[in-house]
Each structure stands twice: as structure tokens, then as C-alpha cells.
Amino acid sequence: MELKPTSLGFLVYAVMTVYLVVAAAYLARLRRLAEGLYAFAFVLAVGAFGLRWYEVNHVPLQNLFEVCLCLGMLIWPITLFCRRFLGVGGEAGDAIIGFAILFPAGFIFKAEMQHLPPALQSPLFIPHVASYMLAYVIMAKAAVQAMAALAGSFLPEPDEFLDDRVLRATAPSFAAPNACLAWEEGAYRVTVLGFPLLTLGLLLGAVWGKIAWGDYWNWDPKELWSLISWLVFLGYFHFRYMYGKRFPRINASLVLAGLVAIILTLLWVNLANLFKGGMHSYAS
Amino acid sequence: MRIARHAILWVALLVIAALIVLSAYGALIGADSAKELFNSVPLVAFWCLLILLLLVGFIAFPRLVKSPASLLMHLAPLFILAGAMWGSEKAHEVRRSVGQALMPTATKLLGPSKADQFVNGWLEAGKVPTGYIALHEGEEDNRILDRGTQQPVAELPFKVRLKSFTIDYYPPRDDRWSLMIGLPVYDAGGDLVDERRATLKWAPDRETPITGTPIRLRVLQYLPHAGLLFEKGTKPYVEITTAEGQTVTLPAEVGKEVELKNPPLKIRVEKLFVNLRVQGAGAERQITDSPGEGSNPAVAVTLTQPDGTSRTRYLMAIMPMHGQAGEGLTMTYVLPQPTGAKPDPESKVPAMEVQLTADGRSHRVWLLPQEGDRQASLSLAPLVPAAKAEAVQRGLPALYLAAPRQDVKAYKSDVEILEDYRRMAHKVVEVNHPLHYGGYHFYQHSYGDQGGMYSVFSVVSDSGLWPVWIGFGMLCAATVWRMWLTPGWKYLMGEAEQKENAKC
Numbered sequence: 001m002e003l004k005p006t007s008l009g010f011l012v013y014a015v016m017t018v019y020l021v022v023a024a025a026y027l028a029r030l031r032r033l034a035e036g037l038y039a040f041a042f043v044l045a046v047g048a049f050g051l052r053w054y055e056v057n058h059v060p061l062q063n064l065f066e067v068c069l070c071l072g073m074l075i076w077p078i079t080l081f082c083r084r085f086l087g088v089g090g091e092a093g094d095a096i097i098g099f100a101i102l103f104p105a106g107f108i109f110k111a112e113m114q115h116l117p118p119a120l121q122s123p124l125f126i127p128h129v130a131s132y133m134l135a136y137v138i139m140a141k142a143a144v145q146a147m148a149a150l151a152g153s154f155l156p157e158p159d160e161f162l163d164d165r166v167l168r169a170t171a172p173s174f175a176a177p178n179a180c181l182a183w184e185e186g187a188y189r190v191t192v193l194g195f196p197l198l199t200l201g202l203l204l205g206a207v208w209g210k211i212a213w214g215d216y217w218n219w220d221p222k223e224l225w226s227l228i229s230w231l232v233f234l235g236y237f238h239f240r241y242m243y244g245k246r247f248p249r250i251n252a253s254l255v256l257a258g259l260v261a262i263i264l265t266l267l268w269v270n271l272a273n274l275f276k277g278g279m280h281s282y283a284s
Numbered sequence: 285m286r287i288a289r290h291a292i293l294w295v296a297l298l299v300i301a302a303l304i305v306l307s308a309y310g311a312l313i314g315a316d317s318a319k320e321l322f323n324s325v326p327l328v329a330f331w332c333l334l335i336l337l338l339l340v341g342f343i344a345f346p347r348l349v350k351s352p353a354s355l356l357m358h359l360a361p362l363f364i365l366a367g368a369m370w371g372s373e374k375a376h377e378v379r380r381s382v383g384q385a386l387m388p389t390a391t392k393l394l395g396p397s398k399a400d401q402f403v404n405g406w407l408e409a410g411k412v413p414t415g416y417i418a419l420h421e422g423e424e425d426n427r428i429l430d431r432g433t434q435q436p437v438a439e440l441p442f443k444v445r446l447k448s449f450t451i452d453y454y455p456p457r458d459d460r461w462s463l464m465i466g467l468p469v470y471d472a473g474g475d476l477v478d479e480r481r482a483t484l485k486w487a488p489d490r491e492t493p494i495t496g497t498p499i500r501l502r503v504l505q506y507l508p509h510a511g512l513l514f515e516k517g518t519k520p521y522v523e524i525t526t527a528e529g530q531t532v533t534l535p536a537e538v539g540k541e542v543e544l545k546n547p548p549l550k551i552r553v554e555k556l557f558v559n560l561r562v563q564g565a566g567a568e569r570q571i572t573d574s575p576g577e578g579s580n581p582a583v584a585v586t587l588t589q590p591d592g593t594s595r596t597r598y599l600m601a602i603m604p605m606h607g608q609a610g611e612g613l614t615m616t617y618v619l620p621q622p623t624g625a626k627p628d629p630e631s632k633v634p635a636m637e638v639q640l641t642a643d644g645r646s647h648r649v650w651l652l653p654q655e656g657d658r659q660a661s662l663s664l665a666p667l668v669p670a671a672k673a674e675a676v677q678r679g680l681p682a683l684y685l686a687a688p689r690q691d692v693k694a695y696k697s698d699v700e701i702l703e704d705y706r707r708m709a710h711k712v713v714e715v716n717h718p719l720h721y722g723g724y725h726f727y728q729h730s731y732g733d734q735g736g737m738y739s740v741f742s743v744v745s746d747s748g749l750w751p752v753w754i755g756f757g758m759l760c761a762a763t764v765w766r767m768w769l770t771p772g773w774k775y776l777m778g779e780a781e782q783k784e785n786a787k788c
Contacts, residue, residue, distance in 0.1 A: 085775060115454045115691040118715040192771070196763040203756045212716050214414070214727045214744040216752060217368075219318035221311040228307045235300040242293050 001107050008055070011048040012106045015041050015072060019099040026092035038095065042076035045098075049073045052111075061129045062116060068105035071133050072098050078137055086193065088186040093144030097137065124208040132201035132226075136262055138194030139233075142187045143259035146252035149183035184248035187255045188240065195233055202230050225265035232258040289344050292337070299334055323372060331365055338362055353770070357762035363755030371748025376413040383409020411723055411745045412438040419446035420738040421563040422570060424702060428743050442708065442722055447698040448563075449731060449739040456688035459508065461634050461653075464684040466661075467496040468675040476674040481684070491641070497681050499667050502639040504648065510635030511628030512652060518620035522583060522599065524551065527612025536583050536617065547613065550588045557582040559656050560600060562736050571598065579656035583617045622652050633657065636685050642667040651685035659686040695728050697739040713741070720746065 003009065018041035025034035049069055052060040060066040075098040082088040205226070206216035217223060236254035245251070306327070310318030321327060338358055341348055348354050369375055383403045390399035404410045415428035415437055424445035427436040462483050469478040484501070486492060491502045520536040526546060534542045534551060541552035558575040560582035571584075581601045587609055588594040597607045599617040608614060625635035633653040640647045647667070653660040663679035665671045671681065694714050701709040701721050711719045719726040729742040 115693070118692060118694050121694070122716040192767045196760070196767050199763045200760055203760055206756065207753075210725075210749075211718065212727075214718070214725060214742050218315055219310060219322060220315040224307040224311040224318065228304050228311075231300050231304050231307070235297060235304070238293060238296055238300065242290070242297075 004106065004111055006111070008048060008051050008111065009106065011044060011051065012069070012072070012102055015044045015048060016099050016102045016106055018044065019095045019102070023092045023095035023099070026095065034091065034095075038076055038079070038091070041095075041098070042073070045069075045073035045076070058116060059126055061126055061133075062114060062120060063109065065105050065109035065111045067129065067133055068101050068109065070130075071137050072102035072105065074134060074137055075101070078134075078141060082141065082190060082193070086186075086189045088145065088189055090141065090144050090148065090183075090186065093148075094141055097140045097144065101137070101140075119212055122208060122212065124204055124211065128201060128204040128208055131197045131204060135194045135197035135201055136266065138190060138197065139255075139259055139262055142190035142194060142255050145183050145187035145190060146255035146259075149180050149187060149248055149252035150256070180248050181245060184245060184251055187252055191233060191236065191255055191258070195237070198230055198233065202226055221268075222265065225261065225268065229258060229261040229265050232261050285344075292341055292344050295337055296341070299330075299337060302330070323374060328369075328374075331369065335362060335365055353762045353766035355762075356758045357766065360755040360759035360762065363751045363758065365755075367748040367751030367753075367755065369748070370751070371413075371745065373413040376408075376411060376745065376747065379407055379409045379411075383407055408723065408745075408747050410438075411747060412743075413745050413747075415743045416729065416740055417444055417726070417743055418738055418740045419444065420736050421446055421448050423738075440722060440724070442701050442703040444726065444741070445700050445702055446739055447700060449695075449697050449737045451695055451731075452693040453690040454693045456690060458688050461636075461659075461685050461687055463503070463636070464686050465494050465496065466680055466682040466684060468672070468678070468680040470672075476672070476678065476680075479678070479680060479682075494664070494681075494683070497642075497664060497668050499640050499642040499664060501683075502641070503636060504639055505635075505637040507625055507627050507635045509627060509629050509631045510625035510633060510652075511631050512622035512635075512654070513624040513626055514620050515623050520556075520581075520583075520617070520619050522551075522553065522585065523616045523618050525614040525616075534585075544613075548590050549609075549613075551615075552586050552588070553583060554586050554596065555584040557584070557598075560598060575656065579654050581617070581619055581654075585615065622650075624650055625652055631655070634685070638683070640664070640667060640683075643669075651683065653685060653687070657687075659684050661685075695731060695739075697728055697741070699726065699741075723747070 004012065018037055022034050022038045022041060025031075025037060049060065052066060052069055056062075056066075061070060075094055079091055079094045083091070205223070209218065209223075210216040232254065236251065236258065239254060240251055243250075306321070310321055313321070338361060341358060348358055386407075386409075387399060387403055390402055393399075394402060412428055415430055416434075417425060417428060419425060424443045426440040426443045428438045428440060429435060430437045463486055464481050464483050466479045466481050468476050469480050471477045482495065484492065484494065486501070486503045488503060488506070491500050493500050522534040522536055524532045524534060524542070524544070526532075526544065528546065532542055532544065534540060534553065536553055536556060538553055538555065541550055543550050555573075557573045558579070558581060559573060560580045561572050561574045563570045563572065579602075583599050584596055585599065586594045586596050595609070597609055597615065599607045599615055601617045601619045604616050624637070633655055635653070636651045638649060638651065640649065649662060651660045651662055661679065662683045663676075664681045664683055665676040665679065668681060675681070697713045699711055699713050699719055700707050701719070709719065709721045711717070713719050713726060713728050715728050718728075723746055725744045725746055727742040727744065728739065730740045732738055732740075
């Protein structure tokens, strides 16, 4: 754990603080304040990302610090998109996700600027990392919806959930007789949004592997865990195809299991690599 | 029928679950064991079950065939599995055996050229799945070596030639060389096992203690670009000693020569090298000077006999055993030791003068890296009376003036493919830029410099690659179609409809 006493570091800490306030504001139902602060946090986050880009002189997606910085920036556009086009809320959760993602950037991962090693000099580098990052943030949002579905009766009715207009546009026959089903529907819609990105990330990684070191699949732990993450969601979609919303808690549990697999993919192997290195080591 | 469909879907869920469990197990046992597991016979049966399941699914679920996105996303795994299986190591072995068995019959039925087309072209029976080719600069070869045994396992129908291998570096972030201390590391038994290096922070004219030693250091001068100073009159020379013990000195200047009586030889200095480099081997051996890429000072001398025949020998200052002429003659290239440095803007190396104080006595010494060196070292053992004999022998503790770390930018192998002496392909192979030729990909794997620069290429068969790429493309297209485009379209249509309704 170490502090980053640089302008970039302070920006990151600022964004983190604002995200916490945003989450509190949403939970306290101070919607206007929350929305304003959330937008402000996004501006700060873009500033942080831009500053890093300027400092390193290439798209800053090379190490875990930069990956988290980007993720922390993307949360706001995702919140907006999900609200506007999917009719899905849960903004408080999103702000917490933003805080959680920036935490390692602020306190754990090294910001040391590194030259791009030969292995990372590829046009596939950014698309592979970017689709995965976006997918992870979206699946985290889905998992928050799923957790709310499981908490179900303990949570207040999600008012303003599923904007009427969006509802009629996308699922005219949908009825949410209770909070659990409403959250479950939200988890489903957000998972559907994120799954193509997860697929793209997985396959781009395979293509890049072939170009870089000769094989599109090496059976290494990182690849296997990313396959597991993908398969959990695949199983979820098949189960939901079979049983629809009859078992909302099982559906929600599967989405949560997907997030657990993602966390293991992202952290387990990388934490091991922070000590010894490996094919997927971001920190050289 | 509904029950059958339900059962099929349950089998699908179980297959997915099984794959998850197997993958988690595979992640625990490590990549090599996981690869063995997933290519083992029981797992091959599992993959076949998956293929069967998908085919049954197409029959049982007409919607799977009617909806383009669903069709694509379920066809994709079939393509991927087919390609992966065709390209697997086992499949290569099987095809090799089948090809060998079929060849006589095929030749009889189709004739030799059509049989070759069938067996080696269509069936791809002549290929090996993976291997290595190691080439020195200037060398060419067509043999693929096995990864484990380093023995040749196949011969390519063409030759791969390495023209040159270079490493590009990023310019260092900081030009300043760093001062470092190297301290001996002992194990529990008191034996010297390693050296530990640490950077010394220094400021001009400030005395700092050197950690781990009783010595105090003061930097007197740091010259970022330094030229070496030698004792007045000293110059490089070749010391020649005959079998009888007679010693002759030949100044190391081009054109200078000396005549010996016994053996009767005329020895002449032909060329001086700052960094002698040997490329290639045997008849193709090339000797060049590569200043700036290292430090191997050398001199080329010719020895001419009275009958006019002559031969050339290369004498290297740091490897005096090489290049000897035989006949009881010993030749050594001697370089004078520099005694100091002066600023020289053309020089690419720095120099540092330090004052070392220990035991009440002070010594002034220079750290003088030579052109092409990445560090200069100075043993501090004489100033550390408590140093163990083992450490003293290794020159520890030692003071280093070390060049800033260089990050590699690219490993570049200039490679060409030769068939019947004709150049069929040419590429500078780097990481992320393999050469694709003759059904194989050639990847930059590793390198070394023993016996000259050499590069090791990883050779991988491209069998079964196309179905895998097609499957990937189908899977991406299908998920985007079904999960983004279709709902997006519905949303837009829904909005349009609402606008229409609002008008009424």
C-alpha cells in the first residue's frame, strides 16, 4: 500500500472521494445532487486518464494502474447508457464500483511509467484490453443488480426502475410484480449488454496469442479463468432460456458467480504475477 | 418432443458445467498439465460429445437453424473444435502415420504427383505441429528441432536463412550512469553464493559512507562524456614470444611489421578493431568491427613465410588464448591501462573520479568505462581488511559505475526463405510479426551470442487455423447481432412507433 503524491494521484483520490459522495447521495435519494456530482467525477476521471496519456505518450493501457484508471472513467457513461437505453438503474452501486475500481489504482498498483516491451507492441493490444475492461465494468453492474435481486425483500422498491418509455419500447409485456423480479430483469439486460464484449475480449486475446507467440490457446491459468468467466455467463443464458424468470434467485446467483469468476481472472493470476511474472504479466 | 428438447438443454448445461470444472482444475495444475489433460483420450471423447450435442441441437431446435444469429453462434463452436482438433499435436501424428500408410496405394491409383498433392497437400501428412530452428547470423537450415530433445524431427522443403539479428533499445530515460556497490552474499554455511547490488546516492563534494563497508566515498569528478588519458608514451602493442623465450614488441599500428628469425616469419599489423565481432560459421564466417555495440578490442596480424604464403590471426585483448599461430609462438595484444580521463564531447561513455577513505587513509581512483562497455568496476577488497578470501577473489565488495538500464524496443531477425537457391520470401521477424510460409509460422523466440549472434525461431504448423478463425468471427458476429443489434433495432422501432402513436 502506498500513496501517490503526484498530480495524477491526487486526481484519482479526488474522483474516489466524489464517487463515495455520489453513492451516498443516491442512497439518500438526493437525485439531483447525485447526478451533478457524478458528472463532475467523470470530468475529473477523464482529466486523470488524459494526464496519464500525456505523461506516457501512448494510450495508457499497459499496466494494471492504467487499466483501473480507465475503468474508473468508464463507469459514468455506462450508468447513463443503461439508464437511458436499458431502463436499468442502480446508480449508487455504479458509484461504489467506480470507487472500488480506483482503489487499487490509488493505493496498490505502481504508476511507474514503462516503455512498451516488444510483446505489447501490437494493434490488438488495446482492443483486447479495452473490450475486457468494458465487459468487466458492465458485468460488475449486472452483479450489483443480481445482489439486489437476492437481497430482494430487504431492499426498498426500486422506484424509477425501468423507465416506462423504455419498458414499452423493449418489453411491452413485462410486468415487475416485485423488487426481486425487477432487479433480476435489470441484471439480465446488463449481462446481455456485456456478453459480446466478454466474447470479443476472449477471442481477440486468442488471435493476439497466435500472432505473438504461436498459439491461440495455451491452457494457462489466465486463459482458463477467462474461459470459465465466459462459460458461467453462457450457462446463465442457457438456463434463462430454459426457465425464464421462474427462478429469479438462481438466475441472479449465476450472474454473481460470473463476477466471482471475473474477479479471480483479474486478480488471482495478476497477483501471482506481480511477484514472478508470466505471459499475462502487466507489471514488467 | 418437448421432453427431448428439455433433456438436450440439460445435457448442454451439464457439459458447460463440466467444462467449467475441468478448466478450474486445469488452472490449478498449470499450463503444461492442463494441455495434456484437455488433449487426453477422455477429453477427446468429451469434445466429440459436445460436437454431437450441437448437431443434435440443430435437429431438435428448428429455430436454431432459422434464426441466423442463433445458427451462427452454434455453428461457431463446431468450426472451432474442428479446426482445433485438426491442428492438434495428436492429429498431426495420426495424419503422418495415415499418410505413410496411404502413400503407396495413392501413388498406384493417382500417380505420384496427384498422390503427393493428396497426401502432403490436402491431408497435410508431412507436417510437424511445432519445433525450433536455431540459426547463427549468415546461417541457413531446413531442419526443425524438437522442443524437448533438441533433435531434428523434420526437414522443411525449403531453407530458412538468418541474415542478421539486432536488438533495438529505447533511449534511456536518464543519461546519467549510476554508482553502485556490490556486496557479497553468504549462505547459512558461510559460503559466498551471490552478489547483492545497491545504488549509492551521491552528491558532488559530499562524503557518504558505502553501506556494508567501512569506506567513505566522495565523488570528486563526474564527466558525462569522457576521453581516456594514458600515461605519456604508452600505446597498444603486440607482444610476441618465441619458443626460445625471445620477446619482441610490435607497436599496434597498421602497417608496422617485425621479422622473426626462428621461426622465419614476417608479422605485420593489418587492422585494429574496437569491437571484433564474428558472424556466421565455417566458410561463411565474417569478421567485422562493431564499435558502440560492445567492447572486444582486437588486432589482425598477418604472418608471412619466406615462400610467400601468409595467414591472418586475430588477437583479442580480453581473450589472449585465441588466435595463436602455433609453432611455439605466443602473441598477445596488450592495451595500456588508462590513468585518468578528460572531458571529450565525442565520447559516449562517462568517467568518475572518487576519493575513498578508510582507516584514516584516502585514495583517489577513477572509474573508467571503455567505449562500448556498460559498466566499469573497481574492487574495494584491498580497503576492507575483514573481507573473506572468497569475496576478495571475486573482487567483492566492488564499486560500479553502471550505464542506465536499457529497455528493449524490438528483437529483429532479418530472415529469408530459399527454395532451390531462389529467394521465395523475406521478412524482418519480430515479436508480433511472424513469418508465414509453406504451412508454417516462424516466431521470434529467443536469442544468444555464443559463437556469434544467433536467433531461435519457434516453428508452428498452421493446420486447422482457418476453421478456428472462421468460428471466432461467427461467434463475435452472432453475439453482437443477437445481443446488441436486435434489441437496438427493436428499441429504435419501438421509439418510432411511439412517435407515431403520439402524433395521433
